[in-house]
Amino acid sequence: MNRSDELFIESKKYVPGGVHSPVRSFKGLHTTPRFISRASGAYIWDEEGKDYIDFCMSFGPLILGHRHPQVESAIKNALGRGWTYGACEAYSLKLAKFIVDKIPFIEQIRFVNSGTEAVMTAVRLTRGITGKEKIIKFNGCYHGHLDSMLIKAGSGLAGTAEASSEGVPAQTAANTLICELGNLKEVRACFEQHPGEIAGIFLEPLPANNGLLPQDQEFLQGLRDLCDEYQALLIFDEVISGFRMSFGGMAERTGISPDLVTYGKIIGGGMPVGAVAGPTQWMEYLAPVGPVYQAGTLSANPLAMEAGLATMEQLNPNTYDELEKNTQAISAIFTEWMQAHGFEDYQIISQGSLFWAAPTKEKIKDLTQIPLNLNERFYALFETLLNKGIYLAPNAYEVGFVSTAHNAPVQEELRRRLWN
Ligand SMILES: *Cc1c(COP(=O)(O)O)cnc(C)c1O
Numbered sequence: 018m019n020r021s022d023e024l025f026i027e028s029k030k031y032v033p034g035g036v037h038s039p040v041r042s043f044k045g046l047h048t049t050p051r052f053i054s055r056a057s058g059a060y061i062w063d064e065e066g067k068d069y070i071d072f073c074m075s076f077g078p079l080i081l082g083h084r085h086p087q088v089e090s091a092i093k094n095a096l097g098r099g100w101t102y103g104a105c106e107a108y109s110l111k112l113a114k115f116i117v118d119k120i121p122f123i124e125q126i127r128f129v130n131s132g133t134e135a136v137m138t139a140v141r142l143t144r145g146i147t148g149k150e151k152i153i154k155f156n157g158c159y160h161g162h163l164d165s166m167l168i169k170a171g172s173g174l175a176g177t178a179e180a181s182s183e184g185v186p187a188q189t190a191a192n193t194l195i196c197e198l199g200n201l202k203e204v205r206a207c208f209e210q211h212p213g214e215i216a217g218i219f220l221e222p223l224p225a226n227n228g229l230l231p232q233d234q235e236f237l238q239g240l241r242d243l244c245d246e247y248q249a250l251l252i253f254d255e256v257i258s259g260f261r262m263s264f265g266g267m268a269e270r271t272g273i274s275p276d277l278v279t280y281g282k283i284i285g286g287g288m289p290v291g292a293v294a295g296p297t298q299w300m301e302y303l304a305p306v307g308p309v310y311q312a313g314t315l316s317a318n319p320l321a322m323e324a325g326l327a328t329m330e331q332l333n334p335n336t337y338d339e340l341e342k343n344t345q346a347i348s349a350i351f352t353e354w355m356q357a358h359g360f361e362d363y364q365i366i367s368q369g370s371l372f373w374a375a376p377t378k379e380k381i382k383d384l385t386q387i388p389l390n391l392n393e394r395f396y397a398l399f400e401t402l403l404n405k406g407i408y409l410a411p412n413a414y415e416v417g418f419v420s421t422a423h424n425a426p427v428q429e430e431l432r433r434r435l436w437n
Pocket of ligand 1: 134159160161221255257281
């Protein structure tokens with residue numbers, strides 16, 4: 018038994034399933050989770066001292082890699098001054114200005130502590146603005162673990178039998194209408210069947226929580242038009258795609274302006290931050306100006322704000338070119354190796370700095386085209402790579418995250434580890 022096995026057994030005594038977030042549990046993968054002790058750049062080390070090229074990157078926040086020097090020193094500087102006040106401070110103003118000045122369709126932003134909290138706030142805000150209760154979400158999109166979004170959600174649930182969760186009241190579920198990605202007819206039918214009741218459409222404009230399911234521009238534009246036609250709001254959940262697909266996320270890439278946008282992951286540079294943003298006319302529905310309540314004891318704490326700002330400051334158009342080049346090189350390396358090693362039926366689907374090892378050659382556009390119970394098959398690939406010192410997110414439906422640290426030398430090392 019290795020050190021990770023021992024720690025996992027002990028953890029399971031003290032913590033449900035030994036983990037604080039289910040996708041860390043390696044469920045369905047017949048191997049126990051590695052306990053990570055430290056990290057640097059594109060690498061993580063487990064408790065045994067074995068290193069891995071990391072393609073999980075904490076599930077997305079670390080777009081500059083682990084312990085980027087500028088981010089590390091920003092956190093250390095902030096730490097020396099105090100780490101939470103529950104009072105006004107200038108750190109969050111700096112980050113708010115930095116983001117708002119760069120993204121044309123947002124005028125105000127409110128920081129929270131996670132992506133889930135951001136979406137939860139956006140749901141309440143959407144209902145508060147429109148005075149309507151129902152929301153539309155898409156099958157397979159994940160928006161965090163709030164009740165109203167735990168209905169046909171993503172990867173953490175896809176591997177298991179239940180499509181949803183116990184504990185979600187039926188009335189709450191009834192207010193979330195589910196449509197299939199790419200199907201505008203179905204969305205229109207929803208609006209027609211529930212006249213005057215739909216507050217807004219929530220989606221990941223680049224669905225990346227249940228495999229990677231890039232959508233057509235016409236579909237996204239069609240949703241924008243339907244929202245305008247039926248006086249509903251369009252909410253882009255850019256918790257993964259924000260600051261990753263471009264600084265302004267998919268909204269900037271597609272030129273489609275949502276009414277509200279939610280951010281998370283990269284926005285905190287690896288510290289817990291989420292945000293809701295939009296035009297002032299919508300954002301000022303939030304307390305203390307407006308009637309929609311929202312609050313947070315630790316919201317916008319200085320450490321997280323400094324880590325976020327230091328990360329944002331490194332992101333420019335060149336960064337996105339670099340990230341895309343890294344991703345294409347890595348995808349090519351994986352593809353070549355998989356072809357020669359019994360994974361011929363896999364394809365790598367990539368967009369920007371995300372990639373997904375999809376165990377099918379078919380073109381996949383929505384969730385119904387993804388085979389169920391992929392984890393059984395994914396296990397062979399995952400474990401082979403793990404033994405070679407290559408760490409993918411431990412779930413077949415989870416994407417790979419590429420950072421600026423996954424540069425040419427790391428790509429060479431990846432090639433060496435794969436073919437060794
Ligand atoms: C990760 C994620 C969330 C939830 O964010 P947490 O910080 O894990 O609460 C919400 N929406 C999307 C699109 C995500 O990828």
